Amino acid sequence: MIASLTGLLLWGTTGATLAAAGWKKNRLLIAAGALLILGSPWLLGLLSMPSLATLGLACGVLFKQKLRPVLAGWLLISGIALYSSALGFWAFDVYALGYAPQVLLIWCAISLALAWQQGHKALAVAWLLALALFPLGVLESANLWDALLDPMAMITGAVALLLRLKSRPD
Numbered sequence: 001m002i003a004s005l006t007g008l009l010l011w012g013t014t015g016a017t018l019a020a021a022g023w024k025k026n027r028l029l030i031a032a033g034a035l036l037i038l039g040s041p042w043l044l045g046l047l048s049m050p051s052l053a054t055l056g057l058a059c060g061v062l063f064k065q066k067l068r069p070v071l072a073g074w075l076l077i078s079g080i081a082l083y084s085s086a087l088g089f090w091a092f093d094v095y096a097l098g099y100a101p102q103v104l105l106i107w108c109a110i111s112l113a114l115a116w117q118q119g120h121k122a123l124a125v126a127w128l129l130a131l132a133l134f135p136l137g138v139l140e141s142a143n144l145w146d147a148l149l150d151p152m153a154m155i156t157g158a159v160a161l162l163l164r165l166k167s168r169p170d
Contacts, residue, residue, distance in 0.1 A: 051150035052133075056126025063122055071118040072160035074111065079154025082145060098143035101134065108148070 053075075060067065067075075085094040097103045108131060115124035130147035133139055139147050 051153055052126040052130040052147055053123060053149055053153040054156075056120075056123035057153060057156050059122035059126070060120050065120045065122055067120060067156065067160040068118045069161060069164050071114055071120055071123070072157040072164070074114055075149070075153055075157030076161060078107070078111075078149055079151065079157065082149060083151070083154070095143065095145055098145035101144040104144050104148070111148075
């Protein structure tokens with residue numbers, strides 16, 4: 001029950017953050033935010049609870065923190081490694097490491113340092129919040145990966161990289 005309410009709160013907050021970020025200039029962000037707010041119960045049923053990284057990325061939009069290529073690439077590579085192993089594309093299950101979170105502390109240290117160094121403080125704070133809330137058991141999953149990374153964060157990294165490549169002069 002608490003996890004479901006937390007999930008609805010995270011989806012709603014992510015949507016509200018995107019809507020607030022685009023309030024005066026970007027109608028696409030307002031529309032995306034409104035869809036996330038209105039569709040949060042549906043999204044919770046379809047996608048489960050978003051990771052705190054997704055909320056951190058949304059807050060980064062609000063605070064005008066750009067997702068730089070190195071950090072976007074880190075999100076994309078981390079997501080590819082996590083989800084390809086979870087789908088059985090290789091023998092080692094990276095997702096299973098989330099049940100023994102001590103092993104993930106190396107990934108967390110690299111991620112936090114990278115987010116902070118790249119100027120995306122909202123994502124760094126979101127990852128710190130995930131690390132703080134996980135042992136309290138208030139998050140939906142018993143796997144730390146579910147609080148740290150989700151497909152939306154990985155896709156955000158991919159889109160940021162594609163937009164960067166598109167904007168580069170030849």
